[in-house]
Amino acid sequence: MTQPRTVLVVGGGAAGNAVTVLLRRAGLGVDLVEAKDDWNATAGSGITLQGNALRVLRELGVWEQVEASGFGFGSVGITAPDGTVLHAQDDLRTGGDDLPATVGMQRPRLQRILIDAVRASGATVRLGTTAEILDNDADGVTVRLGDGTEARYDLVIAADGVGSATRAAIGIADRPEPTGMAIWRIAAPRPAALTRTDLAYGGPAYIAGYCPTSETTLYAYVVEANRDRASIPPESYADEMRHLASAYGGFWPEITAHITDPAEVNYTWFDRMLVEGAWHRGRVVLIGDAAHCCPPTLAQGAALSLEDAWVLSRMLTGSDAWDDALFQAYYERRIARVRPVVEASVQIGQWQLDGVRDADVPGLMGRTMTMLRELP
Numbered sequence: 001m002t003q004p005r006t007v008l009v010v011g012g013g014a015a016g017n018a019v020t021v022l023l024r025r026a027g028l029g030v031d032l033v034e035a036k037d038d039w040n041a042t043a044g045s046g047i048t049l050q051g052n053a054l055r056v057l058r059e060l061g062v063w064e065q066v067e068a069s070g071f072g073f074g075s076v077g078i079t080a081p082d083g084t085v086l087h088a089q090d091d092l093r094t095g096g097d098d099l100p101a102t103v104g105m106q107r108p109r110l111q112r113i114l115i116d117a118v119r120a121s122g123a124t125v126r127l128g129t130t131a132e133i134l135d136n137d138a139d140g141v142t143v144r145l146g147d148g149t150e151a152r153y154d155l156v157i158a159a160d161g162v163g164s165a166t167r168a169a170i171g172i173a174d175r176p177e178p179t180g181m182a183i184w185r186i187a188a189p190r191p192a193a194l195t196r197t198d199l200a201y202g203g204p205a206y207i208a209g210y211c212p213t214s215e216t217t218l219y220a221y222v223v224e225a226n227r228d229r230a231s232i233p234p235e236s237y238a239d240e241m242r243h244l245a246s247a248y249g250g251f252w253p254e255i256t257a258h259i260t261d262p263a264e265v266n267y268t269w270f271d272r273m274l275v276e277g278a279w280h281r282g283r284v285v286l287i288g289d290a291a292h293c294c295p296p297t298l299a300q301g302a303a304l305s306l307e308d309a310w311v312l313s314r315m316l317t318g319s320d321a322w323d324d325a326l327f328q329a330y331y332e333r334r335i336a337r338v339r340p341v342v343e344a345s346v347q348i349g350q351w352q353l354d355g356v357r358d359a360d361v362p363g364l365m366g367r368t369m370t371m372l373r374e375l376p
């Protein structure tokens, strides 16, 4: 009997967890290494999962848990800074008509669901561990794990996020670049009448928005121009976000009253990156933010990462030959879908930075989302 192929997954975020579950289900031997000791320590309060992300989560077998833990909705409102609703439109159901258009979730809850799925899959998980590529040839990869042991794998999947050390180790020089925007985020209790995302354009920030994440919670965010991070001490985060948020009406005063603890406020810049040409070298292949990242103006980063995991796992389990041709085909299939999303996400932010008032944001969003309805 031939031995099942072995795969090392580097990074236990959405992409790494998803690909682990899917490859284990096909009977492959999967080890996952995650750099953090606390695997569930996720940055950011909430996440907006579009239908195409939900479609992959259903494939993973966790849709019922996501549905029960999150908050599904099907429209988005555009408001004036004072909270007056100017326009509300139905969101496209990018995961198909049998899934909601959107589910908001608390990030730690999503991560917990995925961690449990990885544990149940029987993969070997090592926390607080990284992997160093020692040898990468046409047949496999020899790695040294954080505990000093060496192991040989048929494939290494780099799912170690936007700052991927594995990407750099295989000689792919791309790095994330700031788009010029930064975001303040916080979780807060959900007012009962707040049942969808509303976005206010204008006011002191480019965007002020919120998304319900459960029956009792939401996350809220304010987007402004980048500032020198060193000039904003973390202990002032609540004051900074509250100052911006207090200019907005509607549900915002209720939300703003909860922006009190600087440790609960997350501040980060928007980045963009798209690795072009190939997402592999030898038997090391990139998925998720390690290959591409975009500002969350379309809320598609995790969705694309989950799609990468689904597509790559299907291609790996459907082919005997794990070779350049297969990995190049994976790249071609993904780049055709990822590039327009990254470009549209960056463009929407750039229009705001440039103060373009008559930009066709709904048109660009509509075309991109329509494309994403197709299976990846």
Ligand SMILES: Cc1cc2nc3c(=O)[nH]c(=O)nc-3n(C[C@H](O)[C@H](O)[C@H](O)COP(=O)(O)OP(=O)(O)OC[C@H]3O[C@@H](n4cnc5c(N)ncnc54)[C@H](O)[C@@H]3O)c2cc1C
Pocket: 010, 011, 012, 013, 014, 015, 016, 033, 034, 035, 036, 044, 046, 047, 048, 049, 050, 053, 129, 130, 131, 159, 160, 161, 162, 164, 165, 166, 183, 268, 269, 270, 287, 288, 289, 290, 293, 296, 299, 300, 301, 302, 303, 304, 305
């Ligand atoms: C402000 C903001 C808001 C966003 N909002 C949304 C949204 O609403 N909807 C959406 O779909 N997307 C959103 N995204 C994008 C989304 O967060 C990412 O696309 C997604 O988390 C990428 O998943 P990943 O698994 O590829 O990487 P990550 O989630 O970054 O996971 C990488 C993992 O690898 C680990 N790791 C790193 N280095 C190593 C190493 N050397 N060895 C082992 N492990 C390592 C890390 O600890 C981490 O656990 C947002 C992003 C930002 C910045």
